[in-house]
Amino acid sequence: MHHDDAQARTPLTDGGPPADTDLTDVARQLHELARARDRLQGLLEAVMAISSELELPVVLNRIVSTAMDLVHARYGALGVLNEDRTELDEFITVGLTDRERADLAGVELPHGRGLLGTLIHHPQPLRVANIQAHPHSAGFPPGHPPMRALLGVAISVRGEIYGDLYLADRADGRPFDEHDQDIVVALAGAAGVAIENARLFEQVRAGAEQFQRLLLPRLPDLYPYAGAAIYEPATRPAQVGGDWYDAILLPDHACGAVIGDVVGHDLHAAAAMAQTRNMLRALLYDRRTPPSAVLTRLDRTLHAITDTPVTTACLARIEPGDHGWILHWSTAGHMPPLLLAPGRDPEYLHAEPGLPLGVDPHHPRPDHTRPLPPETIMLLFTDGLVEHPALPIDTGLDALAELAAAHAHLPLDELCRTLCDRHPSDGHDDMAVLALRTPPAAWPETPP
Known part of the structure; x- marks a missing residue:
């Protein structure tokens, strides 16, 4: 064997640590890199998750639960500061069991004193290994x-402290470390942006909803x-919708009523709704012809001078008859009227529907007629009241009829409110309800 070959096979240690120590060190570093990579990926996913929400209460809860997931905390809370930034005005908790929440029933929510107040007055990240041993700790309530x-981190919005994020107890029982603090601080920065977006969305939606309500009429004396009548926006994130209603007293002692729904959920739909309603009111008052003829004239006018989206509508006319009242109605692809007559089961007036407005202005629509007993309630409504993606439409209609019949004794405004509050739909769409009641058998020519 040559000397060079023997030297090549001899390990070179140069007095350094054993080879197995080097491997352990490398493995540790790789583990740390993998952990850092996973936490970074988790942070990115967390930022995307909270940024995708627009409802402020949902955003706040998502911030807490996401922070808990990132550092494996058992408990989490977000305290929202009051306007003076002196104490907590709202306290959102995540992680408590039903039993723990029951044990805290009746206990006043924290206002931000003691250790929680430390973060309010000194909004730098706060890490405490033993809460009870901290000099600012005020203890826990019974x-x-x-x-x-x-672990506490302040959340700021547009340079002002909005609230504080509190996390308690890692799942492994160890104190929160610097890596936990860094990742929660990073999340808090994204949380501030998400909160601001949600607040701006609420402002825009509130303004748009107010705009929608201003476009809808206050019913005149009929x-x-x-x-x-009542209008309610969707409970899920949405802008204004195209639901609308109207009712007017006509010169021949008849009452005209309409409900409709313009396709879309934006300001364009709301503007089209207002334009359509105003045109229909003028045509109905001027012509007083059968509802189908009024809808046809409206359809042709809209087609000629506007770019209004497709619209569904149900137009009704109630007039005096020889033995009570007579209902004439025509639909343009809309839900049927629901009748609540004294001593009778609720009844939908299913009849041949016409095409929605904006589809074919030259296609005729059928008229329908029905005698009405005195003090009969006619309900017109939009599909947002009954549609549910997991259920057939007939299920929603049946539930609405049952609900309406059970509350038909209420004043009409309370009946409309009850139907909107307890609707069988999933709330994904805005909704409108219009209720009309025929006069009693004998009524004076002028109001009492």
Whole structure:
């Protein structure tokens, strides 16, 4: 064997650590890199998750639960500061069990004193290994679950402290470390942006909703008929919708009523709704012809001078008859009217529907006629009241009829409110309800 070959096979240590120590060090570093990569990926996913929400209460809860997931905390809370930035005005908690929440029933929510107040007055990240041993700790109220470690981070919006994010007790029982603090601080920065977006969305939606309500009419005096109507925006994120209603007393002692829904959920739909309603009111008052003819004239006018989207509508006319009242109605692809007559089961007036407005202005629509007993309630409504993606439409219609019949004794405004509050739909769409009641058998020519 040559000397060079023997030297090549001899390990070179140069007095350094053993090879197995080097491998352990490399493995540790790789583990740390993998952990950092996973936490960075988790942070990116967390930022995307909270940024995708627009409802402020949902955003606040998502911030807390996301922070808990990132650092494996057992408990989390977000305290929203009051306008003076002196104490907590709202306290959102995540992680408490039903039993723990029951134990805290009746206990006043924290206002931000003691250790929680430290972060309010000194909004730098706060890490505490033992809450009870901290000099600013005020202890826990009766029934509060025991907590040991705390990590607190301030959340700012547009340069002002909005609130504080509190996390308690890592799942592994160890105190929160610097890596936990760094990742929660990063999340808090994204949380501030998400909160600001949600607040701006609420402002825009509130303004758009107010705009929608201003476009809808306040029902006039319909004597001898009684009437009420209500509009409710969707409970899910949405802008204004195209739901609309109207009712007017006609010169020949008839009452005209309409409900409709313009396709779309934006300002264009709201503007088209207002334009359509105003045109229809003028045509209905001027012509007083059968509802189908009024809808046809409206359809042709809209087609000629506007770019209004497709619209569904149901137009009704109630007039005096020889033995009560007579209902004439025509639909343009809309839900049927619902009748609540004294002593009778609720009844939908299913009949041949016409095409929606904006589809074919030259296609005729059928008219329908039905005698009405005195003091019959006619309900017109939009599909947002009954549609549910997981259920057939007939299920929603049946539920609405049952609900309406059970509350038909209420004043009409309360009936409309009840139907909107307890609707069988999933709330994905805005909704409108219009209720008209025919006069009693004998009524004076002028109001009492």
